Amino acid sequence: MSNAVDIRTLMDVSEEPVSRQERKQRTRQALLDTALELLADRPFATLSLREVAKGAGIVPTAFYRHFASMEDLGVALVEEATRTLRGMIRSARTDPDTYQGMISASVATLHQFVRAHEDHFRFLARERYAGGGLAQAIGAELRMFSGDLAIDLARFPKLREWSTEDLHMLADLIVSVMLTTIVELLEARPGEDAKITGTAEKRLRLILLGVPHWKSA
């Protein structure tokens, strides 16, 4: 009978015949997803090529068709996670008029993105201080983020005459509050989110409260 159920329907919702490179990319993504899953409770350096391959449903040697080494996969993971991070930053950059509006909007965006991509943020937070090549890559990304923030901050009236050095100091301070908040959200027990975001807003408000009275050393 021509209308017999295709066995592929049980495995794969999509109907179109997948091309070869598409299959390859799916396996690659399966490797990345498996790694991210295993990274939920241990550092990247403890992952083995074999268990990642097994999790993705391929034999160990096939791993090399996608990455030259585990470190290579780590780099790809950093790229994927920082893409999420940049997405968050883009979302948060909604030119606000007031400090207060900027603060609560930014914290809300942060909260939303962390909850939607916990594994990415957990990975970044974990590996940021783990040492090694990944930590450096993540550090460079955060420094870029801080630099962009400093430029954004320079647009505010009260900050217009600040030295670039002081602007970077302020931007780094804000980034460190954001980072602390991310870690708190990832460690939170259910129901604590509101308290954490509330505290984050307070911290940022306190910092910006000092801005009008600042005199550089």
Add this chain to the structure above:
Amino acid sequence: MSNAVDIRTLMDVSEEPVSRQERKQRTRQALLDTALELLADRPFATLSLREVAKGAGIVPTAFYRHFASMEDLGVALVEEATRTLRGMIRSARTDPDTYQGMISASVATLHQFVRAHEDHFRFLARERYAGGGLAQAIGAELRMFSGDLAIDLARFPKLREWSTEDLHMLADLIVSVMLTTIVELLEARPGEDAKITGTAEKRLRLILLGVPHWKSA
């Protein structure tokens, strides 16, 4: 000849015949020191019992005379490192009169301790976000530190009428600045110390500048 040089003198400066438990303690310390050394550029979870034993000059099986497992050694390492941390906090608690005095004195103490015990602070910073039991133990220690700081802060005139919640918010903020500074010092290239401590002082000054104008909620 009775004044012949004892071979032990070449290995060990002390003259007295070392007792058995003293020898044991030295081996134990050698294990801890070796682990700390290896931890300079990798996470704790990647250390193997065998290489730590080898570094301490004993055979792998002898490791068990001192620790039941590597995780046990990790706990001992957390205790050793947090002892250093508490020493720093004790040194910094020199009842100052002014904010400014407190800030520069605290940052100076921080700088001095980090440089004198880089491996302890590197270990704490690395494992703080690494996940697992050690991270929890370190987190608990930091929370205790933050709590003590909140109590200290309550003694300042301007902070006397703050709610305990807001005091904790402020203490956490200060701790996070301290942590950021520690990591910056550990990642610094030679000669950057003054710039980093200077920035740290600025960040604290900015935060405390907002204190007099704070209104909760």
Add this chain to the structure above:
DNA sequence: GGTTACAGTGAACGACTGTACACTGAATAG
């Protein structure tokens, strides 16, 4: 001075690691 406690030894184990190599079979190219 004889006995005990015990830090450290050395061989052996089964499990796991990364990687080399020859292969298979199906999608793709000509």
Add this chain to the structure above:
DNA sequence: CTATTCAGTGTACAGTCGTTCACTGTAACC
């Protein structure tokens, strides 16, 4: 329709891992 490309397979090997066990030599004890 035939030839090629290449993601994935299966076997194999040399290391390393944590842990077991029976052992040795000496400091400490009675």
